[in-house]
Amino acid sequence: MRIGIMSDSHGNTMAVDQAIKKAGQVDVWLHAGDLIQDAEYLSIVTGKEVVHVAGNCDWPQNSVPEEILIEKAGHKIFLSHGHNYGVKRGNSDYYRAALAKGADVAIYGHTHVAEIDEKKNCLMINPGSVSHPRDGQAQSFMVLNFQGQEIKVEHFHI
Numbered sequence: 100m101r102i103g104i105m106s107d108s109h110g111n112t113m114a115v116d117q118a119i120k121k122a123g124q125v126d127v128w129l130h131a132g133d134l135i136q137d138a139e140y141l142s143i144v145t146g147k148e149v150v151h152v153a154g155n156c157d158w159p160q161n162s163v164p165e166e167i168l169i170e171k172a173g174h175k176i177f178l179s180h181g182h183n184y185g186v187k188r189g190n191s192d193y194y195r196a197a198l199a200k201g202a203d204v205a206i207y208g209h210t211h212v213a214e215i216d217e218k219k220n221c222l223m224i225n226p227g228s229v230s231h232p233r234d235g236q237a238q239s240f241m242v243l244n245f246q247g248q249e250i251k252v253e254h255f256h257i
Contacts, residue, residue, distance in 0.1 A: 100172040105141075105240040106131035106180070106208025107228035109156065112140050114229045117257040118240045119145055125242060127171065131208035131226070132156075132180030135163050154180035154208065168200050172245035175200070181207030181225070190216060190223050197221050204243070204250070213239045215252050222250060229257070 103125040108115055115137055119125075128147055130138035132154025142149040150169055153160040157180075166179035177197040184193040186209050197205035198221055206224045212234040213227030227239035237256035244251040 100127075100245045101125045102171060102176075102243040102245070103128040103240065104131070104206055104224060104226045104243065105129075105229045106226050107133045107154070107211050107230060108137040109228075109230045110134055110137065111230035112137065114238055114257060115141055116144070117238075118229050118255070121255050121257055122240070122242050129176070129178055129206055131178060131206055132182075133208065135160060150178060152178055152180055155182040168202060173248070174204050174245065174250070175202045176204045176206060177202035178206045181209040186210055186225070190214070190225075194218055194221060194223060197223075213241070213254060215241075215254070222252075224252065226254075 103122045128149045130151035132152050133156040135157045138149050138151035153163040153165050169176050177200050204222045211228035211232050214225040216223035226241040229238050229240045239256050242253040
């Protein structure tokens with residue numbers, strides 16, 4: 100199973116389109132917030148399931164959760180924008196929350212900086228910003244490729 104991950108698209112549907120094209124075959128997409136409308140656009144243009152959460156720029160949004168725990172490919176994935184866990188100061192609080200929820204994969208955004216952090220019992224993923232990166236790198240997104248219990252993370256720049 101291949102799961103596409105993006106965050107912080109901020110209305111840049113051209114960047115979303117580029118990510119879709121570059122990702123290749125994806126079974127489901129996860130959007131870690133900022134902007135909900137982009138996640139809805141992603142669903143329309145791909146025809147795929149898109150699981151998404153509200154970010155700090157989506158407030159107030161009562162119909163979309165700020166965090167969610169889902170199961171895909173035998174893994175529990177905790178998805179949140181991350182702003183409620185202070186991820187700009189580091190991912191330690193988010194890591195503890197993910198473990199408390201029983202997740203073995205935790206995905207967040209908000210920082211606009213891509214990160215793959217293989218902590219004990221939980222793979223922490225920030226795909227960066229598909230629209231406005233803050234790390235001097237190109238716009239980015241990621242794809243999780245699940246092969247049994249093994250997870251391969253593919254990091255793409257557009």
